[in-house]
Amino acid sequence: MSANTETPLLSVRGLNVYFGPFQALKNIGFDIPTGTTLGLVGESGSGKTTIGKVILGQVKAESGSVIYDGEDITNASRSRRRGLGRDIQVVFQDPYSSLNPTRTIGQTLSEPLMMAGVTSRTDIRRRIKELLDIVGMPADTADRYPFEFSGGQRQRVAVARAVIAKPRLVVCDEPVSALDLSVQAQVLNLLNDLQRELSVSFLFISHDLTVVRHVSHRTIVLYKGEIVEEGDGAQIQDAPQHAYTRTLLAAAPVPDPARQREKRQRWREMRQAQLNT
Amino acid sequence: MIRLILKRIALSVPLVIVVTMLTFVLNNMAPGDMAATLLQGEGSNAQYEELRVKLGLDRPVLEQYGDWLGSAAQGDLGKSFFTGESVVSLLNQRFWVSFSLVIGALILCVSVGISLGLVSALRGGFIARAVDVVSVAALIFPSFWVAIVLMSVFSVWLRWLPAVGYTPLTENPRLWFLGLILPVISVALHSITTIAKQTRDSMGDTMNRDFIRSLRAxxxxxxxxxxxxxxxNASLPVVTVIGLVTVSAISGTVFVERVFVLPGLGSLAVEAALNSDIALLQGVTVYFTLLIIAVNLIVDLSYGWLNPKARVE
Incomplete structure (x- = not known):
């Protein structure tokens, strides 16, 4: 929430993306200041993952711009993208498919370092050891294969890979959605710690407002490819302005049967009202 | 790994016994026997019975099989009833013909199949659709039919390649190579499309995985x-298919060697069966069985090499 006056690390303006005749993103615009987290909430198909892909250059934008550190990277060339790989990293939802099963954790972690120009084997080994320690993995992890670890542990490794080459922005695409609640909290805390230590910025994509609130400085709510609400996490959760945000909040379950029943009823009414309009 | 190899070798013993016993018994149930073949329809019933006794064909089937197994265990596969030559030396002469054919077919179908599959997975579009169409179409044509068509086009009509026969590598490498081209293509054609399709599917699947996206990022x-x-990562299912394809290439040699008149194990098997030459037939069966066990062992070993998860178990 600091640094708002400086030029933001990433700024997206008037982004439109089409998949054939279908418009996936409509006039999207937001800023991510250095060292902060932007939460991006929406249901499946709302276009949140597509925003991440446009930033990573894996989906082409019809119009609009993505400005990274003052440079327009919307249509960056292949070689420029290769260079950006050092600055912009990514963590995916599924920890089972996000690590190459045929390579040891050490080999996987050395990949971004080598791309960043670290060539000395001892340097690479030292850095891997450091990172494994930071993400709370045992020291012998580097010589083992992904299948020997649980989902939560793999996600820690995926986070380690994302931050090992000291990027400035990490796109986290539903990084905790596939994990147990207790493991979710561990990974979220890890992301918060890493941000404090490395002053890295996160674009945190999730369908769960409660999770987003826990990590984000600012949150935007996406509905059918449009931003319908923007504010800080607490504000959106406590005083939602848009009807869709209220439905989204009512859809998340609470650990109290009586309140849940009440909430469910409210959600049904809102959903019905939405369908009628 | 050594334990796996030893275990496989131990397991192959009962397999060889079962397969050879089946061959023995089935051949015995078929009409005609060695004695009838030797007499070529001539001679009296008494002569026939006498020859049967002389060849030991009058004894119970299992007793005959037991005798065979006993000497086979000592490395003696007997003599061909028909030519009197030692079965082992006959098989060894012919082995290299089939071996060149199968290895040639494998090299062709693995290299072309995987390249086609890769191109179609990564480029998509026309090539991807062409691989689909051609692979279904190729499944319709059996290898011996392909062999006859290739022969009539390239040997009879265009006269580019020899139609039949085999020249040993040591005699004339150029003729050896030319003579193998058509047989190798006939055996491989099927498998090229099978491997191409498998490569395309599993490569397409792998390229969509998140770790590939991370690497791109x-x-x-x-x-x-x-x-x-x-x-x-994509090669695991492809290796399985290559194993299956090798086994079908080995059995494909039986037809293709017959069509191109190649003196290999396959044509030897056909001759032995037609002549009821049981010792020879048993010998060919043992060779084929051991070959297939070896192929499966190689497939399993490469699994372990490709997939760290399979290595532990």
Whole structure:
């Protein structure tokens, strides 16, 4: 929430993306200041993952711009993208498919370092050891294969890979959605710690407002490819302005049967009202 | 790994026994026997019975089989009833013909199949659809039919390649190579499309996995992603198919060697069966069985090499 006056690390303006005749993103615009987290909430198909892909250059934008550190990277060339790989990293939802099963954790972690120009084997080994320690993995992890670890542990490794080459922005695409609640909290805390230590910025994509609130400085709510609400996490959760945000909040379950029943009823009414309009 | 190999060798013993016993018994149930073949329809019933006794064909089937197994266990596969030559030396002469044929077919179908599959997975579009169409079409044509068509086009009509026969490598390498081209293509054609389709599907699948997207996000060049990361992951189901394809190539040699008059194990098997030459037939069966066990062992070993998860178990 600091640094708002400086030029933001990433700024997206008037982004439109089409998949054939279908418009996936409509006039999207937001800023991510250095060292902060932007939460991006929406249901499946709302276009949140597509925003991440446009930033990573894996989906082409019809119009609009993505400005990274003052440079327009919307249509960056292949070689420029290769260079950006050092600055912009990514963590995916599924920890089972996000690590190459045929390579040891050490080999996987050395990949971004080598791309960043670290060539000395001892340097690479030292850095891997450091990172494994930071993400709370045992020291012998580097010589083992992904299948020997649980989902939560793999996600820690995926986070380690994302931050090992000291990027400035990490796109986290539903990084905790596939994990147990207790493991979710561990990974979220890890992301918060890493941000404090490395002053890295996160674009945190999730369908769960409660999770987003826990990590984000600012949150935007996406509905059918449009931003319908923007504010800080607490504000959106406590005083939602848009009807869709209220439905989204009512859809998340609470650990109290009586309140849940009440909430469910409210959600049904809102959903019905939405369908009628 | 050594334990796996030893275990496989131990397991192959009962397999060889079962397969050879089946061959023995089935051949015995078929009409006609060695004695009838030797007499070529001439001679009296008394002569026939006498020859049967002389050849030991009058004894119970299992007793005959037991005798065979006893000497086979000592490495003696007997003598051909028909030519009197030692079965082992006959088989060894012919082995290299079939071996060149199968290895040639494998090299062809693996290299062409995987390249086609890769191109169609990574480029998509016309080539992908062509691989689909051709692979279904190729499944319709049996290898001996392909062999006859190839022969009539390239040997009879265009006169580019020899139609039949085999020249040993040591005699004339050029003729050896030319003579193998058509047989190798006939055996491989099927398998090229099977391997291409499997490669295309599993490569397409792998390239959509998240770890590939992470590598792209790191800025790693696409070529390195494909060959260093994706191909090894995509190759597991392809290796399974290559194993199956090898086995079918081995059995395919029986027809193709017959069509191209190649003196290999396959044509030897046909001759032995037609002549009821039981010792020879048993010998060919043992060779084929051992070959197939070896292929399966190689497939299993490469699994362990490709997939660290399979290595532990």
């Amino acid at each position: 790191c800025g790693i060049p696409e070529r390195a992603i494909i060959f260093k990361h994706a191909l090894r």
